[in-house]
Amino acid sequence: MRAAWSVDAVRAAEEATGDDFTDGALMQRAAKGLADIVRREVAELERRGVTSPRVVVLVGPGNNGGDALYAARDLAVDGIECLALLVADKAHVEGVAAARAAGVDVARYESASHSGPEPEGGGRESAHAIAHADLVVDGILGIGADPGRAATWKALADLIPIQAFVVAVDCPTPGFRADITVTFGEPKTSLMLAPAANGRVEVVDIGIHLPLGEQEAMRLSGTHLAHLWPVPGPRDHKYTRGVVGLATGSDAFPGAAVLGAVAAVTTGAGMVRYVGPRRAEDAVTAAAPEVVHGSGRVQAWVVGSGIDGPSEREHESDRYDSAMAALRSEEPVVIDAGALTWFEPGVRPEGAQTVITPHAGELATLLQSRDIDVERSTVEADPVTWARRAANETGATVLLKGGVTVIASPGKGPVTIENRAPHWLATAGTGDVLAALLGVLLAAGLEPRSAAALAAYTHGRAAHLANPDGPVRALDVAMSLGRVASELVAEQRRVHEERRAGRFPR
Numbered sequence: 001m002r003a004a005w006s007v008d009a010v011r012a013a014e015e016a017t018g019d020d021f022t023d024g025a026l027m028q029r030a031a032k033g034l035a036d037i038v039r040r041e042v043a044e045l046e047r048r049g050v051t052s053p054r055v056v057v058l059v060g061p062g063n064n065g066g067d068a069l070y071a072a073r074d075l076a077v078d079g080i081e082c083l084a085l086l087v088a089d090k091a092h093v094e095g096v097a098a099a100r101a102a103g104v105d106v107a108r109y110e111s112a113s114h115s116g117p118e119p120e121g122g123g124r125e126s127a128h129a130i131a132h133a134d135l136v137v138d139g140i141l142g143i144g145a146d147p148g149r150a151a152t153w154k155a156l157a158d159l160i161p162i163q164a165f166v167v168a169v170d171c172p173t174p175g176f177r178a179d180i181t182v183t184f185g186e187p188k189t190s191l192m193l194a195p196a197a198n199g200r201v202e203v204v205d206i207g208i209h210l211p212l213g214e215q216e217a218m219r220l221s222g223t224h225l226a227h228l229w230p231v232p233g234p235r236d237h238k239y240t241r242g243v244v245g246l247a248t249g250s251d252a253f254p255g256a257a258v259l260g261a262v263a264a265v266t267t268g269a270g271m272v273r274y275v276g277p278r279r280a281e282d283a284v285t286a287a288a289p290e291v292v293h294g295s296g297r298v299q300a301w302v303v304g305s306g307i308d309g310p311s312e313r314e315h316e317s318d319r320y321d322s323a324m325a326a327l328r329s330e331e332p333v334v335i336d337a338g339a340l341t342w343f344e345p346g347v348r349p350e351g352a353q354t355v356i357t358p359h360a361g362e363l364a365t366l367l368q369s370r371d372i373d374v375e376r377s378t379v380e381a382d383p384v385t386w387a388r389r390a391a392n393e394t395g396a397t398v399l400l401k402g403g404v405t406v407i408a409s410p411g412k413g414p415v416t417i418e419n420r421a422p423h424w425l426a427t428a429g430t431g432d433v434l435a436a437l438l439g440v441l442l443a444a445g446l447e448p449r450s451a452a453a454l455a456a457y458t459h460g461r462a463a464h465l466a467n468p469d470g471p472v473r474a475l476d477v478a479m480s481l482g483r484v485a486s487e488l489v490a491e492q493r494r495v496h497e498e499r500r501a502g503r504f505p506r
């Protein structure tokens with residue numbers, strides 16, 4: 001499991017040390033840890049044949065720039081030359097002085113829009129220095145970054161050569177990429193939310209430690225998740241394994257029913273029941289003859305994929321009636337797509353397990369319907385806060401879909417983040433597959449939070465397996481679920497055998 005803390009919690013812990021955190025021991029420790037890692041990477045570049053790697057340190061206006069300047073000083077003391085470029089209209093004054101005193105070449109970046117004074121004795125440097133760097137330290141913005149104003153330095157990010165190694169200080173400046181992010185104290189949630197931008201995250205101990213249990217977010221390891229996969233035993237039969245009911249698809253969108261049915265059958269449900277209009281039934285039978293039609297006893301329902309919620313409700317169609325009946329059932333329910341617009345207070349029986357699977361736009365609409373003023377873009381900018389808010393407003397477990405999936409349950413506990421899915425998964429129909437997969441896991445008896453975490457992880461792995469590093473279609477993701485399940489079961493077995501052999505599993 002990986003844990004991450006909120007920026008507020010990290011700042012509070014730093015303040016609680018009583019350190020003068022603009023220039024005290026914490027910053028010196030952060031700078032030393034950063035310099036150690038840059039030194040190691042410079043040596044690695046040399047080992048790979050880059051002679052005297054050119055190191056450029058980009059220095060922003062706040063303490064993040066301070067860390068970078070002190071690290072440049074530590075490197076200079078060790079004989080590693082670097083150019084520190086001040087890219088904002090102010091810079092950490094003591095850091096500039098310390099770096100210069102150690103022989104660092106401190107210059108102002110000349111095309112930055114600024115009115116600030118020249119550093120004493122310092123020159124000006126242009127884009128050329130960045131464009132020829134072998135290693136760039138991004139010390140522009142850290143946890144004080146205001147992403148709303150982050151376009152300021154986008155042009156600098158574009159100057160960094162593709163082959164240059166980039167080390168981000170604490171977290172990458174918005175719009176910058178990093179090969180390594182050197183973060184201080186504890187990992188921050190923002191690093192989990194943008195895994196592609198961070199590269200590898202290395203945590204430098206600066207003497208602050210936040211208690212486990214108070215983390216804001218966590219990501220479960222593949223091994224942990226593999227152990228959640230339900231495996232049938234000798235006494236099982238199809239009903240004990242779990243029957244999932246699908247109230248999905250419509251005359252307008254029969255494909256959603258097909259995708260969900262194929263996903264549910266392939267995932268390994270004990271049985272799949274389908275309830276929907278004739279056209280969708282026929283399509284489901286053609287694609288998945290294992291599916292049983294008509295209502296009946298189930299252990300979990302999936303409701304809403306491929307349903308136009310407002311229009312079905314207005315026409316009070318049979319489709320609406322059968323899906324509403326499923327939505328009102330005592331069994332665990334996954335509420336997806338169109339059915340999210342029917343999820344009003346009181347629709348689900350008190351205490352019944354509910355998982356909702358909105359994307360950011362659907363989550364905003366759901367909250368607006370409950371008089372909460374929020375837009376899609378607001379949710380996208382802070383998915384953790386809004387997933388939590390929705391869980392507490394609705395009493396449901398929220399699986400918020402997107403480039404990174406955030407899972408929140410009612411209460412104050414940490415959210416679970418799943419950030420390993422390939423971005424090729426962003427294609428129509430994959431949400432229908434996910435909802436059905438999740439329904440199967442609930443029907444097998446997993447509790448909502450574990451089922452949601454396992455479903456999001458399995459979904460991403462299935463996309464990868466379907467076509468590694470390339471485009472996927474939703475049907476292929478659905479068809480890959482059975483093979484992912486067998487990989488997870490193999491992982492369970494491997495760990496079990498290692499334990500039996502007395503070896504501690506990896």
Ligand SMILES: NC(=O)C1=CN([C@@H]2O[C@H](COP(=O)(O)OP(=O)(O)OC[C@H]3O[C@@H](n4cnc5c(N)ncnc54)[C@H](OP(=O)(O)O)[C@@H]3O)[C@@H](O)[C@H]2O)[C@@H](O)CC1
Binds near residue numbers: 027140143144
């Ligand atoms: N706290 C500690 O104990 C420790 C902290 N440490 C280090 O400090 C870092 C946090 O430092 P920080 O608080 O100074 O914030 P930082 O990220 O440097 O940015 C603030 C400056 O940027 C500006 N600005 C922001 N967004 C902008 C934008 N989009 N576009 C333009 N300007 C923007 C903002 O301007 P303002 O909003 O004030 O106008 C302000 O000037 C942390 O990540 C870690 O590296 C370590 O030393 C360990 C101990």
Ligand SMILES: Nc1ncnc2c1ncn2[C@@H]1O[C@H](COP(=O)(O)OP(=O)(O)O)[C@@H](O)[C@H]1O
Binds near residue numbers: 430
């Ligand atoms: N950029 C992305 N990277 C990885 N996965 C993504 C990305 N964008 C969306 N997804 C995933 O793709 C699926 C899309 O679901 P959804 O938006 O409901 O589409 P549909 O309704 O067409 O099936 C979700 O599982 C979501 O988490």
